[in-house]
Amino acid sequence: MKVAWAGSRHAVEVADRMACLVASDPVFRKDTRTMLSRKELFKDTLKKAAHAWKRTVELHLTEEEANLLRLYIDQPGYVDLHWVMFVPAIKGQGTEEQQKKWLTMAYKFQIIGTYAQTELGHGSNVQGLETTATFDPSTDEFIMHSPTLTSSKWWPGGLGKTSTHAVVYARLITEGKDYGIHGFIMQLRSLDDHSPLPGITIGDIGGKFGSGAYNSMDNGVMRLDHVRIPRDQMLMRLAQVTREGKYVHSDVPKQLLYGTMVYVRQTIVADASRALSRAVCIAVRYGAIRKQFGSKAGGPETQVLNYKTQQSRLFPFLASAYAFRFVGQWLKWLYTDVTQKLESKDFSTLPEAHACTAGLKSVTTSATADAIEECQKLCGGHGYLNSSGLPELFAVNLPACTYEGDNVVLLLQVARFLMKTVSQVASGKQPVGTTAYMGNIQHLMQCKSVVNTVEDWLNPAAIKEVFEARALRMAVNCAQNISKAPSQEEGFSELSPDLVEAAVAHVQLIIVTKFIEKLQEDILGHGVKEQLQKLCGIYALHLIHNERLGKLYAQVRPNAVALVDAFDYTDHYLGSALGRYDGDVYSALYKEAWKDPLNETVVPDGYQEHLRPLLKQQLKLSRL
Numbered sequence: 184m185k186v187a188w189a190g191s192r193h194a195v196e197v198a199d200r201m202a203c204l205v206a207s208d209p210v211f212r213k214d215t216r217t218m219l220s221r222k223e224l225f226k227d228t229l230k231k232a233a234h235a236w237k238r239t240v241e242l243h244l245t246e247e248e249a250n251l252l253r254l255y256i257d258q259p260g261y262v263d264l265h266w267v268m269f270v271p272a273i274k275g276q277g278t279e280e281q282q283k284k285w286l287t288m289a290y291k292f293q294i295i296g297t298y299a300q301t302e303l304g305h306g307s308n309v310q311g312l313e314t315t316a317t318f319d320p321s322t323d324e325f326i327m328h329s330p331t332l333t334s335s336k337w338w339p340g341g342l343g344k345t346s347t348h349a350v351v352y353a354r355l356i357t358e359g360k361d362y363g364i365h366g367f368i369m370q371l372r373s374l375d376d377h378s379p380l381p382g383i384t385i386g387d388i389g390g391k392f393g394s395g396a397y398n399s400m401d402n403g404v405m406r407l408d409h410v411r412i413p414r415d416q417m418l419m420r421l422a423q424v425t426r427e428g429k430y431v432h433s434d435v436p437k438q439l440l441y442g443t444m445v446y447v448r449q450t451i452v453a454d455a456s457r458a459l460s461r462a463v464c465i466a467v468r469y470g471a472i473r474k475q476f477g478s479k480a481g482g483p484e485t486q487v488l489n490y491k492t493q494q495s496r497l498f499p500f501l502a503s504a505y506a507f508r509f510v511g512q513w514l515k516w517l518y519t520d521v522t523q524k525l526e527s528k529d530f531s532t533l534p535e536a537h538a539c540t541a542g543l544k545s546v547t548t549s550a551t552a553d554a555i556e557e558c559q560k561l562c563g564g565h566g567y568l569n570s571s572g573l574p575e576l577f578a579v580n581l582p583a584c585t586y587e588g589d590n591v592v593l594l595l596q597v598a599r600f601l602m603k604t605v606s607q608v609a610s611g612k613q614p615v616g617t618t619a620y621m622g623n624i625q626h627l628m629q630c631k632s633v634v635n636t637v638e639d640w641l642n643p644a645a646i647k648e649v650f651e652a653r654a655l656r657m658a659v660n661c662a663q664n665i666s667k668a669p670s671q672e673e674g675f676s677e678l679s680p681d682l683v684e685a686a687v688a689h690v691q692l693i694i695v696t697k698f699i700e701k702l703q704e705d706i707l708g709h710g711v712k713e714q715l716q717k718l719c720g721i722y723a724l725h726l727i728h729n730e731r732l733g734k735l736y737a738q739v740r741p742n743a744v745a746l747v748d749a750f751d752y753t754d755h756y757l758g759s760a761l762g763r764y765d766g767d768v769y770s771a772l773y774k775e776a777w778k779d780p781l782n783e784t785v786v787p788d789g790y791q792e793h794l795r796p797l798l799k800q801q802l803k804l805s806r807l
């Protein structure tokens with residue numbers, strides 16, 4: 184099962200090696216992270232990032248190994264933005280010459296970069312950004328400026344205190360005309376003493392949700408006061424400004440400006456499956472250790488994992504973790520395929536790639552945030568302790584519902600794509616890729632499900648048909664209602680809640696389909712495929728027909744712990760007293776409690792000033 188989860192034997196081996204490297208290095212300790220002040224946590228993040236880079240160089244780690252090292256260090260920081268957004272933005276939007284110049288420095292960490300798009304006034308509406316980049320032909324420079332308070336850059340990770348450079352998104356103005364949003368490389372801080380360059384005001388935007396967690400990241404604010412940069416720092420793969428100030432657009436779709444976001448959304452699906460699997464791992468292992476109540480005859484107490492209510496709340500998450508993992512692996516393939524096509528100037532699959540990455544990012548991150556919260560409840564009181572690992576896991580993954588595109592905004596993008604596809608089908612065009620099922624419209628609009636028993640739900644063809652019919656009918660229903668509205672735009676706006684539901688149904692169909700396709704691959708190992716079939720059934724059925732699942736849960740229960748062991752997480756990475764591999768939960772909880780700063784002294788600070796006088800006063804009063 185470890186191989187099925189990781190994708191290959193090689194993937195298991197390299198992940199194990201990197202996880203152990205991190206777990207055995209004292210610099211990467213994180214057990215007292217939630218007790219650090221914001222400043223201490225930030226410094227700890229800088230230390231870990233520098234040490235990770237040192238180890239990467241010393242051990243000559245490959246890109247794959249270095250990425251895993253960063254993942255297992257498990258502490259958000261500026262390096263995430265540098266590798267996940269700054270470098271890809273230059274790769275996707277820079278010319279070959281620009282890539283050579285900037286990536287050479289970025290790969291060696293001679294510069295640290297971030298992705299500065301969002302502003303105080305606008306995040307979702309990228310076309311509404313206000314920062315300006317005005318070309319001055321007299322000096323061959325762009326003047327970068329924040330004209331209003333709301334145009335202050337706001338949120339970019341690493342911007343607050345660390346980044347020396349950024350890809351800054353701004354409205355390009357040349358020859359008096361506004362050509363909309365484009366990307367520019369800007370140096371922000373001196374490479375000698377790290378002070379901000381003239382005209383740049385920069386800082387951290389302040390503490391965020393939860394202790395520890397995302398507070399390790401210095402999300403930043405930046406205002407620009409007529410800062411000049413050379414013309415060749417505009418990223419010029421999609422469009423150029425000539426020496427004379429002429430705007431020239433390349434023959435590529437302007438949506439490629441959004442390419443970095445497509446790339447990151449695809450990686451976020453993998454993050455979501457990992458976060459969900461960590462929460463499930465903690466809740467399942469702990470559920471096997473925790474006992475409450477017993478038989479009336481005085482027999483042994485019951486493991487809470489044996490309660491049917493516990494199973495019906497928890498096993499759909501276990502199934503979802505596997506489902507998201509497999510769809511994430513497929514999405515990575517889709518992204519690579521689209522990138523190769525783009526290189527040979529075939530842009531035909533771009534809308535589908537956008538819809539799939541936007542939709543899957545939305546559905547998987549929302550489900551994951553909800554599931555982590557529920558796993559905390561599934562662990563009872565102990566789940567609420569920081570030492571359970573769950574509060575931090577929740578706080579770190581909750582913003583994934585917002586960053587890289589608010590989930591509802593992204594689902595509306597999927598809905599737009601679906602409405603276009605429905606109208607193309609109506610005019611006789613055969614849909615392809617993930618919407619190919621819509622071509623079967625005559626059958627799917629009328630068919631009746633052949634499913635009667637729980638066993639029928641293990642029939643992949645039956646499951647697929649139900650999901651296809653559900654998604655298509657919801658989309659067609661929306662399209663019909665929109666066509667009755669005074670205008671397309673008004674109809675879309677009025678029906679947006681239904682459109683979001685239709686988009687979710689389409690995305691869930693993709694997830695179910697990719698799970699089924701996974702089951703058609705060669706899967707080695709005794710009983711592995713059978714367990715995955717049950718999980719696939721649970722994933723599909725819990726979305727549409729909760730009542731019939733009891734039998735499947737009973738079949739999964741004997742292997743529940745093994746199914747989470749297959750995630751292959753070290754105790755260091757899981758970071759949970761409840762989810763320990765050896766099950767020694769109570770000693771671990773007890774030990775963790777003593778690490779709290781409040782326990783550094785037996786009598787707490789503040790006793791002399793506030794507690795003692797109060798108690799003495801009460802004592803005096805009671806004697807009167």
Ligand SMILES: CCCCCCCCCC/C=C\CCCCCCC/C=C/C(=O)SCCNC(=O)CCNC(=O)[C@H](O)C(C)(C)COP(=O)(O)OP(=O)(O)OC[C@H]1O[C@@H](n2cnc3c(N)ncnc32)[C@H](O)[C@@H]1OP(=O)(O)O
Binds near residue numbers: 258438439579
């Ligand atoms: C215990 C815990 C310990 C710690 C654990 C540590 C680690 C674990 C967690 C993981 C952490 C780190 C790793 C990951 C790092 C991630 C860091 C994330 C940082 C965040 C960064 C950001 O948020 S960057 C900013 C992102 N911003 C957005 O996403 C903005 C969203 N808005 C948009 O994308 C657009 O404005 C929108 C699409 C909404 C609208 O576009 P617009 O052009 O205005 O309007 P439309 O008319 O709708 O579109 C025009 C046509 O373009 C098509 N289109 C739109 N987008 C795209 C696209 N991306 N690609 C292709 N095509 C696109 C659209 O469909 C329209 O097409 P049509 O044919 O004309 O209909």
Ligand SMILES: Cc1cc2nc3c(=O)[nH]c(=O)nc-3n(C[C@H](O)[C@H](O)[C@H](O)COP(=O)(O)OP(=O)(O)OC[C@H]3O[C@@H](n4cnc5c(N)ncnc54)[C@H](O)[C@@H]3O)c2cc1C
Binds near residue numbers: 300306308340402586
């Ligand atoms: C932890 C974190 C890290 C981030 N890192 C970065 C970074 O590195 N770089 C960067 O540039 N940005 C970053 N961001 C910003 C992030 O990309 C934006 O917050 C995100 O795109 C959402 O935009 P917004 O904040 O403007 O939300 P808003 O759009 O203001 O959303 C508010 C509400 O309005 C709703 N809404 C908005 N538009 C519509 C619509 N058309 N129809 C229906 N409902 C709508 C939304 O659903 C939401 O409920 C980060 C954000 C966070 C939280």
